[in-house]
Amino acid sequence: MKIFLLKKQFLISTLIIFLLIILFLYFLFFKSYRNIIPVNINDDISLNDITKSNKKIAYLTFDDGPTTTATSKVLDILKSENVKATFFVLGKHVKENPDLVKRAYQEGHYIANHGYSHNNEILYKNMESFKNEILSTDIEISKALGIENYSSHIFRFPNGYMANMYLNQKKKALNILKELNYLYVDWNCLNKDSEKKYSNYELLNNLKKSIKNKGTLIILMHDTTDVNKSYEVLKDSIDYLKSQGYTFSNFYDFISRTNREAL
Numbered sequence: 001m002k003i004f005l006l007k008k009q010f011l012i013s014t015l016i017i018f019l020l021i022i023l024f025l026y027f028l029f030f031k032s033y034r035n036i037i038p039v040n041i042n043d044d045i046s047l048n049d050i051t052k053s054n055k056k057i058a059y060l061t062f063d064d065g066p067t068t069t070a071t072s073k074v075l076d077i078l079k080s081e082n083v084k085a086t087f088f089v090l091g092k093h094v095k096e097n098p099d100l101v102k103r104a105y106q107e108g109h110y111i112a113n114h115g116y117s118h119n120n121e122i123l124y125k126n127m128e129s130f131k132n133e134i135l136s137t138d139i140e141i142s143k144a145l146g147i148e149n150y151s152s153h154i155f156r157f158p159n160g161y162m163a164n165m166y167l168n169q170k171k172k173a174l175n176i177l178k179e180l181n182y183l184y185v186d187w188n189c190l191n192k193d194s195e196k197k198y199s200n201y202e203l204l205n206n207l208k209k210s211i212k213n214k215g216t217l218i219i220l221m222h223d224t225t226d227v228n229k230s231y232e233v234l235k236d237s238i239d240y241l242k243s244q245g246y247t248f249s250n251f252y253d254f255i256s257r258t259n260r261e262a263l
Contacts, residue, residue: 047154047185047218050254054215058246060085060238061187062230063114063156064194065223066093066100073231074223075104081238083248084108087223088156091116091137098144105145110250112154113137113182120158124169131176153182154251160186185251187220191237193228200233207237217246 050059060078065071065087078085087104089111094101105111115123115133123133134155142150155177157163161170161184177184189210191203198206211217221230241248 047183047251047254050216051188051214051218052216056215056244056246058217058219058241058248059250060219060221060248061088061112061156062086062221062223063088064090064093064118066097066104067224068097068100069225070229070231071097071100071104071223074234075100075107075109077231077234077238078109079107081235083238084110084250084252085248086110086112086154086250088112088114089137089141090114090118091133091140092118094137094140094144098140101141101144102146108250110152110154110252111141111145111150112152112156112251113141114156115158116140118158120166123158124166124173127172127176130169130173131180134176134180134182151181153255155182155184156186157184162186185218187218188214189217190220191230191233193230194222194224194226196227198228200236203228203230203233204236204240207233208240211241211244217241 050057060083062071062074062085065074066089071087074085087101087109089101101111113134114137116136117123117133123130138149138151141152142148157170157173159165174184189207191207191210192198193203207219211219221234222228223231238248
């Protein structure tokens with residue numbers, strides 16, 4: 001009888017250990033899957049198309065970070081407001097501030113690719129250089145997050161694809177993005193925080209004017225302090241958008257949905 005009980009205890013202990021291992025592997029896989037999202041790109045898919053919707057959804061996006069002067073403040077406000085955003089990071093700044101990227105990721109924000117240098121002469125030197133800017137940024141994000149072969153599958157051209165500068169090079173770059181299984185996205189509203197020095201009142205007013213009569217919004221801001229400090233008007237901006245009936249999202253759900261539709 002004593003031997004039987006010992007065998008039973010051994011079997012139960014073994015089963016518990018096995019279940020714990022399975023549970024650990026599940027969460028490990030889930031965490032990696034959330035970041036390396038398999039997307040099939042085709043010519044009919046464009047993230048920019050979501051702005052054609054009348055649904056009041058706001059995608060807050062922050063370019064050119066992470067920076068020690070702004071990113072943590074932005075993250076603090078987003079956390080207090082329970083809003084998820086998308087950060088278009090520069091590889092060189094990810095290398096300098098990996099902990100900020102990891103924090104943004106862990107708090108549920110989407111980490112997207114904005115190139116490595118934000119230097120158009122390097123970015124558009126040739127298509128090999130363009131490709132290297134994207135892949136080098138992916139490598140730095142992978143290191144920061146501790147996730148092998150990270151790819152966000154979303155790229156934003158510095159200054160936007162819509163800008164006339166380097167237009168011929170950007171048209172060629174679309175083939176590189178497709179090769180890398182990447183989409184690109186611009187924006188349809190902004191507070192002009194990178195254009196010139198504005199007061200906080202003017203920054204907020206710029207945003208209000210920019211969103212007028214629009215449904216789904218992709219909002220351009222910056223988590224930098226080179227020209228303005230958008231984080232100082234971020235809470236007021238979120239409050240205003242909420243008062244206008246907007247809900248907030250980032251690109252996790254859209255990419256997952258796009259993947260299902262493409263397959």
